[in-house]
Structure formats: C-alpha cells, structure tokens
Amino acid sequence: MADATTTTRTYAERGAPANAAVANPDPRTIAGGPVAAPAGEIATSPKEADVRTVDGQLRIFTEQLKLANEGLAPEDRRNFCDHPPEVIKPFRGTWEKFLNWARSESLWILGFGTGCGAIELRPLMTARFDMYRYGIQPRPTPRQSGVFVIGGYASVKTMKRIVRSYEQMQGPKFVVALGSCTINGGMYWDSYNTINRLDHYIPVDVYIAGCMPRPESLLAGFVRLKEMIRAGECEGANRYAENFEWYKTNQKRIIKNWNMPDYNW
C-alpha cells in the first residue's frame, strides 16, 4: 500500500546501503579480514553501545562475553542461551587418536540439500557408489549429525538456515563444501543473492571442486576428510568458537533480518 509506494520512491534517492561499511571488529582473528577495524571503536562504553547494530552487539560480546540476542523478541530471549560457544580442547595422546578413529569411521551427514549439488548425494546412497561402506549415512536432524555437506551455491536465505543448522550440530563437527560455488561463487559469482566464499560464514574442512562434482569426487572428499580427522586436523568447531566475532560479523552483514538467536545450541 502506501508503504510500498514510499519504498519505490526512496530507494532511488538513497546512496550506499547502511551495511556498506560494517567493519571487522577483530582483525587479529583471521588474516586478510574484509575490512580493518576503525581505531578506538571497541573502547566505547557498552552502555552507549546501540544493541541494534552489529557493532554494538559485538561490543557487548567483546566486553561482557555475552550474546545480545537482539534479533529475538524480549519474551523469547530467556529461552535462549546468551553464552558464546567455547573452545573444547582435544585430549592428548592415544585417547584422542582412538576418538578420532571412531569419529572418522562413523560420519553422519545432515540430510539438508542446500543447493543443486545435493543431487549428487542421492547416487551416493545407491548400490553403485554405496557410501555406507565408508561408514557414511544421512541423518534427519542437525543434532544427530556430525558432517554438514553444503550442496553447492548458498543463497542468503539458505545461508540463514545453514548457520542455524551448523550451530545446532554437536561438536566435533565437520563441513564438506562441494562445488565451485562454495569456493568462489562458481557460475553465480556476480549474483546479488548468493555468497561467494563459504569459509567466511562457517568453517570448512574439505572443499570438493567441480560444477558439479561427480559422486566419485565426493567419495574422494570423504576419504580425505577421514584422513584429516584421524590426523586431528578437523577443528572447525573450535575455530568457529575462537573466531566467533569474525564469523558473526560476516553473517550479520549479509543476513539483514536477523530474527534468530546469536548462537543456537
């Protein structure tokens, strides 16, 4: 109605959108971060911080180690945890090696086809490729799964669901990104609606290149993932906890209607 008409008129007059200059508040975390943090920004008092902006929420996080959960309605906020994720250090020695062996032999993938590449997961289940012989099987919910297979391009709308699902999975959790789209955007690299680099939003363990990769490539990727797990190299969940602010900044920069908890157990 009147609202829609107003939108039609104002966007032409508006310049760059408000999200154009969201800074990375913690450039220490990952080298080559997108934007350098302006000096003195983090030193502002949290009381003055506007919790409605990404910067303000991250300031609260940095200084009080609490999640603002500002996207939720006030009555919903108490239903969700306000603690950020913690790093769980691996055990030392033989025990961790045994655990890693066990983890690598039972990869339960989340049955969530996020893009066109998910079509390659079906042949994997059939007798011809038979992923069950590698100890891989699909599970219906994030909380039961250990491996998240991102099936190709991820639109912003899907990215929101990917973040929620990833956070609900129990650690240690692994991410296999298949297809060129997750690496550099693939054929959708200049699209207004698909992300270019998945590793800016969730940690990725194994990339499988191709548009789209054949089931054989997927199996090779899973074999590589198993080797990496056994070598103790798949610490994605801990990387996510360590660089939580950086991941959250990147996520909130593209997911504009953030109406979910800041961390979703």
Add this chain to the structure above:
Amino acid sequence: MTTNRVAETPREIHDVFKDLHRRFGVRGLEKRRADQAYLRADRDEVIPLLTHLQAVHGYGHLAFFTAVDRIEEGVFELLYMVHNYELRHDLGIIAEIPREGDGCTMETIHRLWPAALTYQRELREMFGIAFPDCPRVDEDFALEGWDDLPPMRRDFDTREYSERVYYARPGRVTKETRKHMKENLYPSEAETW
C-alpha cells in the same frame, strides 16, 4: 513443437479478438503462434479486460504474471498470460506503467485469481511495483530483509553489489572459452573452426 498443434487460429478466437476490440481500447494484436497471441491495453482497462476474458470468454487460467523492465522507454511492461482450456489458447495482455515515481503502481488482480497474490509479492520485491489493496504483498518473497534497489530492475548493478557485499576470492580468472579450447584441448581441429 508439438505435433497436435493447431495449424491456424480457430474462428472462435477471432470472435474473441473482435469482441475485445469492440469493447475495449485494445491494440497491437500479435499472433505469435496459432495458439498464442498478444494484445496491448491501457493500464486502466486491464482489470475490466481480464474480468471479461475470465467470465465471458473462458480464459479461466492465469498462466503467469510478470514484468519486463524497458528502461530505455522508462516503463515496465506488465504481462498477464491467460489460458483458455477449451480453445487451448494463450492470450497475453501487455500493459505499460512508468518505472519511477507514484505511477509505478498497478491494481491488484488477486480477486480474479487468488494465486496472483504470489506473483504480485514477487513483482513488488523484484521490481518495486506497488499493488495497493493486495493482502500480504509486503511480505518477503525470496529475499529476506532486502534494503537496496530491487534486483530485477536493470539499473541495479548485480556485479557491483556482489563485489561490495560478498567477499570475492582473489585470483579468479576467466578464460575465453573458444580460444582456450583451440589452444589447449583440440589444437589439431583448430584450423577447421
């Protein structure tokens, strides 16, 4: 190309055209196939025209409803494609509305076809066309929380937006396909191209 296609436009459809020309200020009849035609109408006449087509002439099915951005002429072309099951005929009604300002608005047709509501939500989101009185038209369709220029407008630069918002991975090169194949894949066949 279907084999059972009608070879010529049947007489009943010519009667429909005649009737429309008599009652409404339609123009520009374009028969693209024997079973598909397009008509242009003024924006004020579109709703009576569609109502008449649906109620009298049996065009009871809205196949799709979309827009084309003709930025050079400063207009959006709205295309209502309706289908008649008995005559097996598609009729596209084209209307023009201005792209900018208060005129970028159209009357809703959700009372004729409830499914049009979804098309109108999409047009509102992707082109910024307003549909007053249409329920739920302001809800998000495919984009959630979009705050830039509607992306299907041709003055929206999708590549610039992508480079600004999504982090481009450095080192991406694009090869000219034909040249690359000539040099690397099929050098022996290159002279035959």
